[in-house]
Amino acid sequence: MTASRKRRITTAVAAAGVLSLAGTAATYAASPAASHHGTIRFWVTPGHGAVDQILITGAIGDYGKATSIDKDGKVDQNGDYVKVALKHGGFRVNAKSFNDKAAKQQPHLDAATCSAWLTPTGSITLYDGYGNYAGISGKLSITTSYAFIGSRYKSGPHKGQCNVNGNAEPVAEFSGSITGSGKASWNG
Numbered sequence: 001m002t003a004s005r006k007r008r009i010t011t012a013v014a015a016a017g018v019l020s021l022a023g024t025a026a027t028y029a030a031s032p033a034a035s036h037h038g039t040i041r042f043w044v045t046p047g048h049g050a051v052d053q054i055l056i057t058g059a060i061g062d063y064g065k066a067t068s069i070d071k072d073g074k075v076d077q078n079g080d081y082v083k084v085a086l087k088h089g090g091f092r093v094n095a096k097s098f099n100d101k102a103a104k105q106q107p108h109l110d111a112a113t114c115s116a117w118l119t120p121t122g123s124i125t126l127y128d129g130y131g132n133y134a135g136i137s138g139k140l141s142i143t144t145s146y147a148f149i150g151s152r153y154k155s156g157p158h159k160g161q162c163n164v165n166g167n168a169e170p171v172a173e174f175s176g177s178i179t180g181s182g183k184a185s186w187n188g
Helices: 003-022 025-030 096-104
Strands: 036-045 051-058 062-069 081-086 089-094 108-110 115-118 121-131 137-143 146-149 172-175 178-186
Touching: 036 137, 051 081, 062 089, 096 121, 121 178
Parallel strands: none
Antiparallel strands: 036 051, 036 178, 051 062, 062 081, 081 089, 089 121, 108 115, 115 146, 121 137, 137 178, 146 172
């Protein structure tokens, strides 16, 4: 290709770019949204209550809050869904299958110290995007961790043994970060 032909192509591309940027808002609104896709990775730092901090990297670079909700969208610390509100848009997460799978797992228990840990893995589904993430879809792998030191029975036939039933308050507990990754696509 000759230098003058390269220059004409470069000039034409630059002119097209200027014209597209100079278009009216109506023209911009009428044009179809760009399709995006790629691998995203996320990190959630559990907070106290229903709201956590979230950071997403990869094909999406954004951050904000992840709020646990029920299927009707009401804030619920134990909800199976999550409303993710980021700086440039947001979406919802269906974590029901992950939560159901995690609830069935038994923690690893060291009876001598009453310490236990659990590292559930599974998948979540992204949907109902808005802003830059309109039309989002994707199924992501997720891992979280939880550890605790259980109390001991103070009396009765199990005196001195670990009390790790669901009603016993742990002596100490740790909810680790939630991490995951997967492919997503969106139109925003």
